[in-house]
Amino acid sequence: MTNIQEKINNFHQLVEKRYIEYMNTSFPRLPKEYVKLIKGRKYSKILIGEYKDDDNGAVHSFINNINGDIYKPSSWRAPHKTPRGNLFSDDNGAESFGGNRPTSNSYYWIRYINR
Numbered sequence: 001m002t003n004i005q006e007k008i009n010n011f012h013q014l015v016e017k018r019y020i021e022y023m024n025t026s027f028p029r030l031p032k033e034y035v036k037l038i039k040g041r042k043y044s045k046i047l048i049g050e051y052k053d054d055d056n057g058a059v060h061s062f063i064n065n066i067n068g069d070i071y072k073p074s075s076w077r078a079p080h081k082t083p084r085g086n087l088f089s090d091d092n093g094a095e096s097f098g099g100n101r102p103t104s105n106s107y108y109w110i111r112y113i114n115r
Contacts (some may be wrong), residue, residue: 007087008044008063011070012037013047014094015060033057039065043079063087 016035023032036047036057044065049057062071062079068087071079087093 004065004068004087007068007092008037008039008065011063011087011093012022012046019048021061027040036042042070068093 012035019031019035023030033048033050037051038045038047040045042065043062045062046060047057048060051057059073059076061084062073063069064071064083068082068095070085070087071082072084074080085093
């Protein structure tokens with residue numbers, strides 16, 4: 001496994017951890033959805049969806065497979081032009097979340113729904 005693939009997998013685990021922490025803090029009675037990683041040619045896509053084996057859901061973020069840039073979604077298929085963070089930064093991409101607290105509205109863009 002290459003270094004970039006390890007970083008992408010670690011970021012996926014971080015997103016999953018932060019999402020569960022956010023849901024447990026803000027919406028403890030709602031069911032938790034699944035956080036999935038879909039690898040593409042140029043970008044890896046992190047989805048949050050209701051079903052584990054389904055590729056539908058909300059796009060959480062895109063990750064450039066070459067340089068590790070993290071992007072917000074611009075649509076279901078494409079990232080925004082401006083990177084939000086990088087996997088090779090000092091905090092391993094955590095700056096892309098916004099605040100460090102689950103109640104700081106870090107997931108204001110979590111529900112970019114497929115239209």
